[in-house]
Amino acid sequence: MPDVITLGELIIDFVSTKEDVSLKDAPGFTKAPGGAPANVAVGVVRLGRTAGFIGKVGDDPFGHYLADVVQSAGVDISNMSYSKEARTALALIAVLSDGSKDLFFYRNPGADMTLSPSDFDDDYIRSAKAFHFGSISLIDESPREATLHAVNVAKDAGLLISYDPNYRPSLWPSEQEARERMPSVFEYCDVVKISDEEWEVVTGTEDFDKGCDKVLAAGPKLVIISMGEKGCTYKTASGSGQIEPYQVEVAETIGAGDGFTAALLVRLLDELDAGQSLDTIPNDKIESILRFANAVGALTCTKVGAIPALPTREEAEAFVQ
Secondary structure (H helix, E strand, O other), rough: OOOEEEOOEEEEEEHHHOOOOOOOOOOOEEEEEEEEEHHHHHHHHHOOOOEEOOOOEEEEHHHHHHHHHHHHOOOOOOEEEEEEEOOOEEEEEEOOOOOOEEEEOOOOOEEEHHHHHHHHHHHHOOOOOOOEEHHHHOHHHHHHHHHHHHHHHEEEEEEOOEEOOOOOOHHOOOHHHHHHHHHHHHHHEEEEEEEOOOHHHHHOOOOOOHHHHHHHOOOOEEEEEHHHHHHEEEEOEEEEEEOOOOOOOOOOOOOHHHHHHHHHHHHHHHHHHHHOOOOOOOOOHHHHHHHHHHHHHHHHHOOOHHHOOOHHHHHHHHHHH
């Protein structure tokens, strides 16, 4: 059974063939597999652990393409399902020079919005060591029910639970609903990774310490703010610190955060397998783990496409050395 199970969206990214233009001015697009939770699952496999993905795609050419890509990468898809009522969701993306993205979703509804608790096996989740999810599956009623059900199963089974909230304004009914719902699952989580772009919306404050304290007070043991080219900062009950980034020639930033998360999970599981707990891992070891995660995130930026760019463990370790 997989070490890590991720749950959420698996979609097609259509990425502009020209950099630093808006979607309106993009001359064409390149098809690529996307969806943060699926990217994390592939990243985990590349880094030497086993992973499975729970999600729903359309019973259409795009859905079967995605299934082939993820399965070919070594991810178990035995609990992934197909919808005959909704099509595979699409995201059109233009990457701008400052690292931001112009995003537009074709998802009305997308197959990922029809995921329900009956689409997967609870024992499959119980068999894992870690469970990871994001916030896109919290937006609509059916996948939200599925996500909360899976999180509760994982919590009861004692899995390491990781959460990476992604704020996509066009998908939420309102910003206020996003502000209320994204932090509502902190209580289930052990590790929360939030990008600096989403920090204020997710935590309700621009202040790092206040935001961290709010997250930690809800139950997680480790909170991280990822800052792209500025590295990352973390806080636990016993300390905090900032980890410097690695400098690379950037080809594309899509998937960097997912590579970071995959590396974080893999290295945390190494510590748990060695008999540690999140409460007992010393801060110098946390910082070593985050340096490795920074390296994986940086390497992911050196190639185009999230899944093709995710490095192997050997590549990441050689890069760090």
